[in-house]
Amino acid sequence: MNPAFSLCVYCGSRPGSDPSYVDLARAVGVWIGSHGGQLVYGGGNNGLMGRMADATLEAGGRVVGIIPQALVDREWAKRDCTELHVVDTMHARKRMMAERADCFLALPGGIGTFEEFFETWTWRQLGYHDKPVGLLNAGGYYDALLAFLEHGVSQGFMGQAQMKLLTVGTEVAPLLAQLVEAAGRSPQNPDFTQI
Numbered sequence: 001m002n003p004a005f006s007l008c009v010y011c012g013s014r015p016g017s018d019p020s021y022v023d024l025a026r027a028v029g030v031w032i033g034s035h036g037g038q039l040v041y042g043g044g045n046n047g048l049m050g051r052m053a054d055a056t057l058e059a060g061g062r063v064v065g066i067i068p069q070a071l072v073d074r075e076w077a078k079r080d081c082t083e084l085h086v087v088d089t090m091h092a093r094k095r096m097m098a099e100r101a102d103c104f105l106a107l108p109g110g111i112g113t114f115e116e117f118f119e120t121w122t123w124r125q126l127g128y129h130d131k132p133v134g135l136l137n138a139g140g141y142y143d144a145l146l147a148f149l150e151h152g153v154s155q156g157f158m159g160q161a162q163m164k165l166l167t168v169g170t171e172v173a174p175l176l177a178q179l180v181e182a183a184g185r186s187p188q189n190p191d192f193t194q195i
Contacts, residue, residue: 003038003062005185007176008101010116011041011048012109013076021108024138025052027172028107033059036188037180040100042093043067043085045078048107053078066096094119102183103132105176108141124165132182134167134175142168 015022025048032039039056041049043065053063057080065081072086087093094116098104106117121133135142146168152158167182169175180187 011107029055033061
């Protein structure tokens with residue numbers, strides 16, 4: 001059975017210092033799974049990545065993990081993904097994640113999350129794809145980043161047109177519903193702004 005949508009999520013391979021980050025990752029997974037969706041992510045078993053994948057599977061969703069062999073060798077792969085693709089390089093991983101997704105979302109994370117998020121946003125600006133890109137700013141995690149981005153606009157290195165390519169939200173259900181709708185897909189649950 002084909003999923004109603006495929007959402008690529010970038011997030012931390014660590015759980016973070018506040019338990020609310022794990023709760024957030026699980027809420028994203030529950031939303032994806034309970035609305036007939038498919039999670040596309042980096043294939044890790046640790047941190048927010050692993051908890052989000054667990055929650056997606058538990059809620060009945062599909063999970064597509066894409067992970068480089070070097071990380072499999074470190075025993076970081078989540079072996080019970082619906083599909084687990086082992087690739088040679090990080091570049092191959094990111095390309096396949098982008099190809100399998102209808103839209104993209106960044107949760108709290110570190111430099112790997114930042115790098116993937118910025119690359120996907122940049123690709124959209126350059127016209128390599130026209131898929132929605134979202135940033136989940138729960139608990140104000142990305143407040144400082146968003147302020148810095150506006151600083152970049154004020155200093156003439158960015159424009160508001162670039163900022164308009166990014167969808168920012170603080171709540172899981174409304175933001176995910178907005179991204180999926182913008183991608184032209186329909187979650188199976190008719191009241192998909194809830195959960």
